[in-house]
Amino acid sequence: PVPWALAPRVGTRLLYAQRSTRGTEWYVTGRHAAAHALVSGQPVIGRPVWSAQGRRIAFLGATPDGDREAVYVTDATGAGLARLVVGGLAGRWRLLDWSHSGRQVLLKDDAGPGDASLYLGRIADGELQRLPIPAARIRSARFAPGGAAIDFVSNQGGPYERLLQLDEASGRVRVLGLDPIADHDELMPRIGVMLQEGGAWSGVRALDGVDLRIGAGERVAIVGQNGSGKTRLVRHLNGLRGPTEGRVLGDDS
Numbered sequence: 149p150v151p152w153a154l155a156p157r158v159g160t161r162l163l164y165a166q167r168s169t170r171g172t173e174w175y176v177t178g179r180h181a182a183a184h185a186l187v188s189g190q191p192v193i194g195r196p197v198w199s200a201q202g203r204r205i206a207f208l209g210a211t212p213d214g215d216r217e218a219v220y221v222t223d224a225t226g227a228g229l230a231r232l233v234v235g236g237l238a239g240r241w242r243l244l245d246w247s248h249s250g251r252q253v254l255l256k257d258d259a260g261p262g263d264a265s266l267y268l269g270r271i272a273d274g275e276l277q278r279l280p281i282p283a284a285r286i287r288s289a290r291f292a293p294g295g296a297a298i299d300f301v302s303n304q305g306g307p308y309e310r311l312l313q314l315d316e317a318s319g320r321v322r323v324l325g326l327d328p329i330a331d332h333d334e335l336m337p338r339i340g341v342m343l344q345e346g347g348a349w350s351g352v353r354a355l356d357g358v359d360l361r362i363g364a365g366e367r368v369a370i371v372g373q374n375g376s377g378k379t380r381l382v383r384h385l386n387g388l389r390g391p392t393e394g395r396v397l398g399d400d401s
Contacts, residue, residue: 156202234269248295
């Protein structure tokens, strides 16, 4: 069975997992290349992440003494050994993303239920920097397009989980929207009418050409198949989402 398959933003290689009697093992393959093991004789913790250029892979593994965890980087071609870049991680860590510049990785430390923190780990010297976000329940996080901010799903600052964005320069957090996803491991599509797949707009229009007027006191039923856009439409009507085109107007706005 192949439980996971991860493709880089660019390139033709593919990183996939296979379950065996030894546990989950990761392999790298390409269009014109035979598959090879991501790492030999060392268990991979969680899921690896690709570099933005698709040439390197970072993964979480045990330190040589086996007491703690560390971030390793290896070449996608299988040439050379994996290099330890951020070590000494004690606790429950998870590798989330690799920056567009290739200089930093994004990590999450789960100290306990509702007590998670985000960190940046520098590839050059292994320095860890805790991001200025109060400890909260953090479901997932990614570097935002452009690399100047970090998008994350958390209940920080409120009772419900929302899609938030941290501006790295100012340290300010702003709300982007609610989190509608069922898969806890993937960051929700970005705000807008267009659906996002693999970090780029897919071209699928979740709402297209919607034009309606609802009068005061009027009761309206929105009916449609699963995935037709009912929930997304309601979230636009109550202000939880913002359209990429057109306007949503109300008497009290």
